[in-house]
Amino acid sequence: MTEDRTTLLWAQLATAVRAAREARGLSQEKLADLAGVSEGSVQNLESGKPRTRMPQTMAKIEPHLGWAAGSARAILDGGEPTPARAADDGADSSTGTDRIREKLPLRVVDELESDDPLIDSQVIQLPGTGGARMTVVVHGRPDATPEEIQAALIAWRRAERKLQWLPDDDDDNGNTPHAANGS
Structure with a gap:
């Protein structure tokens, strides 16, 4: 050539x-x-x-x-x-991120894409729903000190315990705790 x-x-x-x-x-x-x-x-x-x-x-x-x-x-x-075939197309499948963003409400996408420090995340099974799940992503403030991040983590852990013991759908009074995460 x-x-x-x-x-x-x-x-x-x-x-x-x-x-x-x-x-x-x-x-x-x-x-x-x-x-x-x-x-x-x-x-x-x-x-x-x-x-x-x-x-x-x-x-x-x-x-x-x-x-x-x-x-x-x-x-x-x-x-x-x-x-590229649609399934192989990098813009549509860049780890599936673009496709997922299209399905989420804008305020959720905005939170997930924030530069705030990620404290924790959890997927919690919802009782009596045949497998429905709730996903929680916990962010701290971008200017938080290590002590504030630690305090936020402790607060999240308290809230997480409460979420994992949601009342069963069969109990209208909410008195019977049920392990939502299967544990």
């Missing part, structure tokens, strides 16, 4: 990566984060600089561009990227 042809194909790959990233509304930083690579790796791919071999990071990036594995190689061979 001539040097001019190699340069052209790497430029085409760079253009395709940039276009696919932008079509998905991703910044270089967000794509790097999703793929688990450095932002510099994404920038280098989008620079179009010819290389002697395919960067290893490309395989991590392809799914998040909506491409099937090997699509970058196809572009360098003069072809087009192959769209």
